[in-house]
Amino acid sequence: MEITLKTTRRVEIIDITGEVEKCIDGGDLAVVYTPHTTTSVVINEGESGLLEDILEFMEKLVPFGKGYKHDRIDSNADAHLKATILGNSVVIPIENGRLALGTWQSILFVEFDGPRTRRVVVKTI
Amino acid sequence: MEITLKTTRRVEIIDITGEVEKCIDGGDLAVVYTPHTTTSVVINEGESGLLEDILEFMEKLVPFGKGYKHDRIDSNADAHLKATILGNSVVIPIENGRLALGTWQSILFVEFDGPRTRRVVVKTI
Amino acid sequence: MEITLKTTRRVEIIDITGEVEKCIDGGDLAVVYTPHTTTSVVINEGESGLLEDILEFMEKLVPFGKGYKHDRIDSNADAHLKATILGNSVVIPIENGRLALGTWQSILFVEFDGPRTRRVVVKTI
Numbered sequence: 001m002e003i004t005l006k007t008t009r010r011v012e013i014i015d016i017t018g019e020v021e022k023c024i025d026g027g028d029l030a031v032v033y034t035p036h037t038t039t040s041v042v043i044n045e046g047e048s049g050l051l052e053d054i055l056e057f058m059e060k061l062v063p064f065g066k067g068y069k070h071d072r073i074d075s076n077a078d079a080h081l082k083a084t085i086l087g088n089s090v091v092i093p094i095e096n097g098r099l100a101l102g103t104w105q106s107i108l109f110v111e112f113d114g115p116r117t118r119r120v121v122v123k124t125i
Numbered sequence: 126m127e128i129t130l131k132t133t134r135r136v137e138i139i140d141i142t143g144e145v146e147k148c149i150d151g152g153d154l155a156v157v158y159t160p161h162t163t164t165s166v167v168i169n170e171g172e173s174g175l176l177e178d179i180l181e182f183m184e185k186l187v188p189f190g191k192g193y194k195h196d197r198i199d200s201n202a203d204a205h206l207k208a209t210i211l212g213n214s215v216v217i218p219i220e221n222g223r224l225a226l227g228t229w230q231s232i233l234f235v236e237f238d239g240p241r242t243r244r245v246v247v248k249t250i
Numbered sequence: 251m252e253i254t255l256k257t258t259r260r261v262e263i264i265d266i267t268g269e270v271e272k273c274i275d276g277g278d279l280a281v282v283y284t285p286h287t288t289t290s291v292v293i294n295e296g297e298s299g300l301l302e303d304i305l306e307f308m309e310k311l312v313p314f315g316k317g318y319k320h321d322r323i324d325s326n327a328d329a330h331l332k333a334t335i336l337g338n339s340v341v342i343p344i345e346n347g348r349l350a351l352g353t354w355q356s357i358l359f360v361e362f363d364g365p366r367t368r369r370v371v372v373k374t375i
Contacts, residue, residue: 167334167337169330170330174320174322175319175330177319179334211335227285227286227287229286230287230338
């Protein structure tokens, strides 16, 4: 199954836990996968201050437009680097037909080169 | 199946390879998943010097208490950021009923906000 | 199934998308896993400038030979740290017998301690 998102800023985190849960009906393992090269999917707490911390940390780690080679083609090398570090998928065990997320865990979609329309694939094994 | 760990320091790495192996009985793929938001699971060499290098590197990369927004709620934003970077699960192929780990590979549980009692879920597909 | 690679430099990225595709014949999920502790597998765009950006960024993030403890045993602690950050596997949904990679996604093998002969395991679930 697939989720479609419209991001509204250059960098942004959207909590997609509820939307992913709607895609689960049994199985043993859920894979949440983004088919883009400038977005990530991670699991952590969905607290608003922390989401800002993650975006600020990643911006400091890989600043926009610092003479990357890929910027000669498309001015988003930083977004590719950020996405490479955080990864483009997560796996989550399913127990009794539901995602076995921990108490504080949310599934977070991370946009690094928005605003755009984005896709997330949810596969149940 | 599930492994319970008692960590004894704020940051600490525990080699859980042997405990994970005890959970495997056939299947094609093992998923090792921590349901917490301030711990990680990674695969690398379990050499004691390297484990210290990993913890020191992560501390330098994301220092404790540097004015993160999440610290207004709970003084562990650095731990959430570290866990987000390293990830909360690994997948390992199973061959002939055993984990197909490489010669130098160990499964490492990483505590970033201890000491606490922690859980690791091992799921076989 | 397994892919064998001969890397030719200390650090190097090889696009293995075509070789992984040859290993896929049905199933729901592909796991691409490297059994080494100084190599990674990631998914991103295979553009040559970006591949250089990734290697340069990782070298700046974790410079070679900076007094790491593991270097007392084997002078490649930086390579272990880099591999730990980027991870040693990716998962990719399979649709209609083919990898459901996005338009710009390639499967990238990352060498951090070459040149060596390296293995990549491809498992279909």
